[in-house]
Amino acid sequence: MKFGIVVSEGPYTHQASDSAYNFVKAALAKGHEIARVFFYHDGVNVGTRLSIPPQDDRQIQKQWTALAAEHKLDLVICIAAAQRRGLLDENEATRQGKDANNIAEGFRISGLGQLIEMGIQCDRTITFGD
Amino acid sequence: MKFGIVVSEGPYTHQASDSAYNFVKAALAKGHEIARVFFYHDGVNVGTRLSIPPQDDRQIQKQWTALAAEHKLDLVICIAAAQRRGLLDENEATRQGKDANNIAEGFRISGLGQLIEMGIQCDRTITFGD
Amino acid sequence: MATLHTVNKSPFQNQTLISCLGHTKAGDAVLMFEDGVYGATKGTALSDAVAGLGADVKLYALGPDLAARGIDAGRLADGITLIDYDGFVDLVAENDRTQNWL
């Protein structure tokens, strides 16, 4: 079955991104397809490569980046939510005149239309938030 | 009277940083001293210079940077909370081997001790959070 | 030696206002602001509880947050004092400590 996942809270602050990660791993192990993971609201902060969690804690961004590489996951960060919160890729930074970017490998920035499209194309849509 | 302010939620997502800003402005106008504003939890995200809010919305980071310049405010971002969330200054980025930093002008990164010190030295401590 | 308590969450969604009012002392002040201002309106399912628990404290609501939410002064419950940010600052200064119920 084809699943679409929404993550709508930031890493560490809420458990949402951990629960989504565990769910996605279990769904993949059962042979389901994860068509997309869409990061909205503070969820966009999962995709910063600048975070430095304590070494004895889980590394949330790296977990997602590795899982995406292994299973060719489409990790999409909402552009409108990302701009408000200061999450940029190189193109956006250049276009907006910002001197740095912070997106992590395996994530891409795109529009809210990708969320609706995911809902249309997936058999199930599940949101992890607060 | 000497006030210490804690901001513990991120900009736009919660009203906390707006309320703190309005409170600080009103306190300064009444002649009180704002000894420090300490950003903790997701509050550290107020201090990113990479955010691009919609043009018709308030510009929260710029508001704080301007107010700090005008009144010589000490805006302190907690280093432990900032590392988890990917908020870095140039020194931290270099030290941690990160290729970018994102702290805004007028903010500085320091330890949790600055929060306790603020509580000791101020007549009143007020937290804006969720 | 009184305390200013602040509450910023809707009491219809969250237990914080009720917990706060259960821990106040006579003479304390309670300020409702942000989504907490919904606790200051009359004719709701919670109005009686707020009036009862808050009987020996001074209740305040922040005007700018009421206005943002479209609550006009006529809908405030009896005994609630409307203040602005200047009044908020004064409450902090006048009371010996502030307890923010998050």
Added chain:
Amino acid sequence: MATLHTVNKSPFQNQTLISCLGHTKAGDAVLMFEDGVYGATKGTALSDAVAGLGADVKLYALGPDLAARGIDAGRLADGITLIDYDGFVDLVAENDRTQNWL
């Protein structure tokens, strides 16, 4: 045509579980996870309300989140089924839609 409802907030702090249970249909499933698992324990001030409102739905609690919070299976209320993430995935697949109560 049944719905899987998920609740991730403590019912002692937040009204979400009560609202969810007030909007279920007979045959629906309700999964309590994250801080929502506190709603699955017995002998609390809310146990009767949860049991009453959830009478015609199937109630589940997520084991990994119970373990994280130190709640052993002996404290689960009657009628609650313990599942892991595999079971969570199955519930999503078996029900026609998922409604996440945030």
Added chain:
Amino acid sequence: MSEIIKKFLYVNRKAPYGTIYAQESLEVVLIGAAFDQDVSVAFLDDGVFQLTKGQDTTAAGLKNFSPTFRALGDYEVTKLYVEQESLDERGLTLDDLQDIQYEDEDDDYAEKPSIIVVSRAEMADVMADQDVILSF
């Protein structure tokens, strides 16, 4: 843009301004309108506060997004379900909410109300009749 027509429900249960969910939910509804799906929007619990009239955010220094609700009709988002019990508990009536209308192109563009007040049981029926539910 798509040949599949699904029933989408956007669920709003949180008050405006204290947190951003109400505003960013509205942004999803507006974008989603371009996809020609069968869209409904639900307001229950504190979500009914989003629709109150007379919102003035000047003194609080926030962005007032409430006028956008009145534009939903132009995007063919015309079914705004509001729960009666949620209004009652909060001391609100329909008169406290904005007057939100749409032009019915099947009825000579007559102006009709977009807000549909439903009971809690009816809201449960609306929810159970969807393909995709997005919650905010």
Added chain:
Amino acid sequence: MSEIIKKFLYVNRKAPYGTIYAQESLEVVLIGAAFDQDVSVAFLDDGVFQLTKGQDTTAAGLKNFSPTFRALGDYEVTKLYVEQESLDERGLTLDDLQDIQYEDEDDDYAEKPSIIVVSRAEMADVMADQDVILSF
């Protein structure tokens, strides 16, 4: 580090793991211990869940910070006020909480319990007796 001795109270009202507040509160308490102030920590409402024993975060993939509570005595944080009514509402007793002790240097280093169970009214008294209250 400071000549002023103030009464600091850290108030914990939220459950662990669902949100980070409990963990980052504990980090403040540990740092604050170096400042030689008069420290108390309050656990009420869902905050009492922070102290439950037997927490095992392996399957959830989270960091278990609950053992740190048992180290508070080494930092001379020895007054952990827990509200009885909050325990009762949640079906908990003192037996469900970790056994947290400190060595009393004024009593030949005898081991004594750090948890002090108080009524709601007594908790209000503790709160009203502070100089600085930090809430999480």
